[in-house]
Amino acid sequence: MTTTVTPAVLKPPTVPRRRTRKRWTRLVSPLVLLVVWEAAARTGVLPPEKVPAPSLVAETGWRLAADGQLTTHLLDSLTRALIGLGIGGSLAVVLAAAAALLRIGDDTIDPPVQMARMLPHLGLVPLLIIWVGIGEELKISLVALGSFFPLYFNTYAGIRDIDQRLVEAARTCGLNQWQLLRHVVLPGALPSLFLGLRLAIGAGWLSLVVGEQVNAQTGIGFLMMEAREFAQTDVVVLGLVIYALLGLISDVLIRFLEKRTLTWRRGLQAT
Amino acid sequence: MATRPASDLTVSDLHKAFGDTVVLDGASLTVGRGEVVALLGGSGSGKSTLLRILAGLDADAGGTVDVPPDFGVVFQEHRLLPWKRVADNVALGLHGADARTRALAALTEVGLGDRGDAWPAELSGGQAQRVAVARALVREPSLLLLDEPFGALDALTRLRMQQLLERLRARHGFAALLVTHDVDEALLLADRALVLESGRIAEEITVPLPRPRHQDDPGFSGLRRHLLDRLGVPAV
Ligand SMILES: Nc1ncnc2c1ncn2[C@@H]1O[C@H](COP(=O)(O)OP(=O)(O)OP(=O)(O)O)[C@@H](O)[C@H]1O
Ligand SMILES: [Mg+2]
Numbered sequence: 001m002t003t004t005v006t007p008a009v010l011k012p013p014t015v016p017r018r019r020t021r022k023r024w025t026r027l028v029s030p031l032v033l034l035v036v037w038e039a040a041a042r043t044g045v046l047p048p049e050k051v052p053a054p055s056l057v058a059e060t061g062w063r064l065a066a067d068g069q070l071t072t073h074l075l076d077s078l079t080r081a082l083i084g085l086g087i088g089g090s091l092a093v094v095l096a097a098a099a100a101l102l103r104i105g106d107d108t109i110d111p112p113v114q115m116a117r118m119l120p121h122l123g124l125v126p127l128l129i130i131w132v133g134i135g136e137e138l139k140i141s142l143v144a145l146g147s148f149f150p151l152y153f154n155t156y157a158g159i160r161d162i163d164q165r166l167v168e169a170a171r172t173c174g175l176n177q178w179q180l181l182r183h184v185v186l187p188g189a190l191p192s193l194f195l196g197l198r199l200a201i202g203a204g205w206l207s208l209v210v211g212e213q214v215n216a217q218t219g220i221g222f223l224m225m226e227a228r229e230f231a232q233t234d235v236v237v238l239g240l241v242i243y244a245l246l247g248l249i250s251d252v253l254i255r256f257l258e259k260r261t262l263t264w265r266r267g268l269q270a271t
Numbered sequence: 272m273a274t275r276p277a278s279d280l281t282v283s284d285l286h287k288a289f290g291d292t293v294v295l296d297g298a299s300l301t302v303g304r305g306e307v308v309a310l311l312g313g314s315g316s317g318k319s320t321l322l323r324i325l326a327g328l329d330a331d332a333g334g335t336v337d338v339p340p341d342f343g344v345v346f347q348e349h350r351l352l353p354w355k356r357v358a359d360n361v362a363l364g365l366h367g368a369d370a371r372t373r374a375l376a377a378l379t380e381v382g383l384g385d386r387g388d389a390w391p392a393e394l395s396g397g398q399a400q401r402v403a404v405a406r407a408l409v410r411e412p413s414l415l416l417l418d419e420p421f422g423a424l425d426a427l428t429r430l431r432m433q434q435l436l437e438r439l440r441a442r443h444g445f446a447a448l449l450v451t452h453d454v455d456e457a458l459l460l461a462d463r464a465l466v467l468e469s470g471r472i473a474e475e476i477t478v479p480l481p482r483p484r485h486q487d488d489p490g491f492s493g494l495r496r497h498l499l500d501r502l503g504v505p506a507v
Contacts, residue, residue: 165346165348165350166350166352168323168326168328168350169344169346169350169351170352170363170364171327171328172326172327172328172342172343172344173363173364173406173410174364174410175363175364179364183352183355183363184352187352187354187355188354190354262354264353264354264355264390264392
């Protein structure tokens with residue numbers, strides 16, 4: 001009867017090793033791709049005027065960074081993104097909270113938002129130009145518009161999905177409306193808020209790229225547009241690389257924030 | 272038995288309907304100061320509905336409700352906030368610098384003084400329910416509203432929890448309205464037992480057994496038989 005029991009000595013040490021190995025194996029395929037790309041560009045398989053070699057892109061990046069151009073463009077783009085995200089994001093959270101928590105908010109706010117959702121906001125560019133002109137306002141409005149919807153819908157769903165029984169229990173502990181918001185509604189909706197924030201950042205960047213191609217004098221989008229006119233493929237690719245890096249960095253930042261604030265979920269997974 | 276203590280909770284003529292289904296239809300009851308009253312009734316008879324009304328969680332029910340302001344509630348599920356550590360759950364709604372000390376003291380009373388830093392998800396069902404009891408007790412209420420608090424626990428744990436509640440009551444002297452479908456639990460813990468049927472209190476018996484009680488006590492089985500009959504479970 002007991003002969004089928006196998007000793008459980010062998011397993012545990014392999015687990016952590018497999019984790020670290022997995023980490024660096026994820027780097028292999030991008031590196032291989034990079035090497036293949038470089039080789040193809042050097043040997044002329046890829047025409048240099050269409051696709052520059054990665055080393056050339058890096059060189060261009062270094063040159064532009066050294067003379068300060070890159071920093072200016074990057075800072076301007078980041079500023080626009082942050083202001084737009086701040087305006088669109090806070091508006092989204094406030095309106096979503098009002099719609100999710102108050103019946104009158106739900107009746108007045110949600111229908112128009114649901115209708116506006118169906119409009120592709122980048123299609124509003126002509127109208128926005130008439131309304132706010134072609135200056136900074138246009139870029140910021142576009143980012144705000146782009147980031148508004150994902151954050152609105154996720155916040156709304158996050159609040160609505162909170163277990164009503166938890167709210168009741170908290171009320172029997174004597175919490176007032178404000179304390180309920182702080183101790184139950186906000187932490188309960190936080191995972192959805194983070195998801196909304198991720199999507200909002202993505203949508204915000206996308207909007208900014210489009211916005212910066214309309215009469216901008218600075219910004220990564222402008223840099224790429226200008227480079228296209230002079231057929232500087234390396235600068236165009238550099239711009240794409242920067243967008244990718246910014247996306248990566250914002251994702252890492254949000255992951256970090258999530259880890260700090262959602263520790264209770266890790267506890268949940270551990271059991 | 273001649274003088275009943277001054278009443279702590281009085282509700283009369285409660286009415287509640289969900290659409291066309293009338294759940295409460297003129298239910299009235301009182302709970303005296305320091306008294307434990309069990310509320311029995313078949314599944315779906317409206318026990319939880321009644322308790323929710325008493326706890327002020329149902330705004331549109333008819334009737335007069337007079338509940339002391341300092342009451343605590345324990346639900347059938349623990350209903351702890353998963354994003355707060357155990358001690359913070361117990362301290363929820365407490366004010367002042369000694370909030371944490373009081374929470375830890377309440378946790379110690381239910382035997383979980385060392386689990387204050389755990390997440391609710393890390394507790395067993397019985398432990399989580401004890402934390403819920405501590406959360407209700409920490410405000411030192413004069414009345415506890417309990418909705419099948421041990422219904423989801425295994426038989427052994429339930430027995431321990433019943434003894435714990437008995438001890439806590441002896442120490443703190445709170446009154447309690449204990450919703451249960453367990454006739455034995457009612458007879459072990461309650462001074463009186465009420466049966467809810469067709470939306471009103473159809474039966475009220477006093478439980479004159481001396482404490483501490485035991486299922487083998489003389490008189491216990493007679494009362495149990497009577498209540499089971501009343502709940503529609505006749506002897507075979
Ligand atoms: N939110 C609701 N909407 C509609 N009907 C409800 C609602 N809550 C309860 N009911 C109905 O009211 C009746 C009483 O429900 P209640 O939960 O009070 O029963 P109970 O006596 O606590 O039953 P149990 O012992 O199974 O917990 C049931 O028929 C139930 O279907
Ligand atoms: Mg119930």
